[in-house]
Amino acid sequence: MSESLTAPTSPAPAPASAPVAPHPKRRTVAELSHDFRLANGRLARRVRQEQADNELTSGQFSALGAVFRLGPMTLSALSEEERVTPPSMNRTVNALVEAGLVNRAGSAEDGRKVVLTVTDTGMTLVRETRRRRDDWIATRILKLTPEQRQTLAAATEIMKELANS
Amino acid sequence: MSESLTAPTSPAPAPASAPVAPHPKRRTVAELSHDFRLANGRLARRVRQEQADNELTSGQFSALGAVFRLGPMTLSALSEEERVTPPSMNRTVNALVEAGLVNRAGSAEDGRKVVLTVTDTGMTLVRETRRRRDDWIATRILKLTPEQRQTLAAATEIMKELANS
DNA sequence: TATTGTTATACTCTATAACTATA
DNA sequence: TATAGTTATAGAGTATAACAATA
Numbered sequence: 001m002s003e004s005l006t007a008p009t010s011p012a013p014a015p016a017s018a019p020v021a022p023h024p025k026r027r028t029v030a031e032l033s034h035d036f037r038l039a040n041g042r043l044a045r046r047v048r049q050e051q052a053d054n055e056l057t058s059g060q061f062s063a064l065g066a067v068f069r070l071g072p073m074t075l076s077a078l079s080e081e082e083r084v085t086p087p088s089m090n091r092t093v094n095a096l097v098e099a100g101l102v103n104r105a106g107s108a109e110d111g112r113k114v115v116l117t118v119t120d121t122g123m124t125l126v127r128e129t130r131r132r133r134d135d136w137i138a139t140r141i142l143k144l145t146p147e148q149r150q151t152l153a154a155a156t157e158i159m160k161e162l163a164n165s
Numbered sequence: 166m167s168e169s170l171t172a173p174t175s176p177a178p179a180p181a182s183a184p185v186a187p188h189p190k191r192r193t194v195a196e197l198s199h200d201f202r203l204a205n206g207r208l209a210r211r212v213r214q215e216q217a218d219n220e221l222t223s224g225q226f227s228a229l230g231a232v233f234r235l236g237p238m239t240l241s242a243l244s245e246e247e248r249v250t251p252p253s254m255n256r257t258v259n260a261l262v263e264a265g266l267v268n269r270a271g272s273a274e275d276g277r278k279v280v281l282t283v284t285d286t287g288m289t290l291v292r293e294t295r296r297r298r299d300d301w302i303a304t305r306i307l308k309l310t311p312e313q314r315q316t317l318a319a320a321t322e323i324m325k326e327l328a329n330s
Numbered sequence: 331t332a333t334t335g336t337t338a339t340a341c342t343c344t345a346t347a348a349c350t351a352t353a
Numbered sequence: 354t355a356t357a358g359t360t361a362t363a364g365a366g367t368a369t370a371a372c373a374a375t376a
Contacts, residue, residue: 032318033303034295037212039324044209046328047202059343075358088344090359112352112357130199138198140327148323152201153192155320158313159204162305163211224366240335253367255336277334277375 040159050136056099059084061129063092064101064118068126072117074107101125205324215301221264224249226294228257229266229283233291237282239272266290 027035048058056064059082066081067073073081079089093116096102101122107113118126141149192200213223221229224247231246232238238246244254258281261267266287272278283291306314 027318029303029306029314030299032314032321033299033306036306036317036321037299037302039321039328040205041209041212043324043328044206047206057343076356085345086358087346087360091343107357110353110357114358134195134198134202137202137327138194140330141194141198141201144323148319149194149197151316151319152323153197154313154316156197156201156204158309158317159208162302163204163208165305222365241333249366250368251335252337252369256366275334275376279335 047133047136050133056125060092060095063089064096064122065126067102067116068118068123072115074113074115078116096122212298212302215298221290225257225260228254229261229287230291232267232281233283233288237280239278239280243281261287 063078063082066078070081075089075093076086078093079086082089084092093102093104097104101119103117103119105115105117107115141152144152228243228247231243235246240254240258241251243258244251247254249257258267258269262269266284268282268284270280270282272280306317309317
């Protein structure tokens, strides 16, 4: 497979009328892969760094976001969703309950289960944090040209495919 | 600023002849920011997950890569580069030295300093790991259309700008 | 004295193993 | 017995504080 990675990103030189790509120089897939992976990782790190002023750890916020997104769920369902063991998630949930962001209630149907729900405070925090995280990148996207925004919009769809494949 | 985020990604509906954007539907900058941030973060997580089969922790590999990239350097220089305290970096370096990936030598000029260098084994590991990480995304990029690759190449440049701003 | 590196110690987050309550 | 959750305990990785060696 290593050989086929030398395939160019485009089968022929871009025609002079191509209106979009600002860097039409010929590159191999291997070069593109390397550059794109690094840019993706660095940007993700940069965004994460920006949101580090949060009082919640990333694991706590991720768990809160999962319950917010998926609705009321049990501890084990949440631990599976977050790829973490039940004892670990239990500790995370304890912190969220103590912070008043999540409610822990026994299940009426099955006495062994607990049902986790996001409190109003938790919902507000999720929405505000999300908006704050989006804002950092939004202020920068706002300064791009419409063509660059189109490129990012198209790239977003491609990146979703890549992440799911 | 919140109001201006409702600006569309393009000033006018894309003409029917637009050859590139596969999803030309009208979106606000706020929507694009949210979608793009999520896609970027998920893809970065997916790539990181793929490379988790490494015997080094991410902090160890990051430190090794820094010495590889920047050349021989002292402990405190490395700890600053990696945004970690000297005691933490000391522990990380101990692991790398024990694994035979990094060499620790006293400085001839200044007896207080130690100079860290990457061993041949360490260099090989960095190169192989890098290639392996690139390969995961390269196999997927190879399946894209030339137009999609162009989009990713253009997006890569934009993402570099975003990360550095 | 100031700087460089190291050791001592503690805190957080994760894990596995053992335990309790319920089905 | 099996399952859901919790508690006990341990192992990374990080930090601050204290110390040793050198400039």
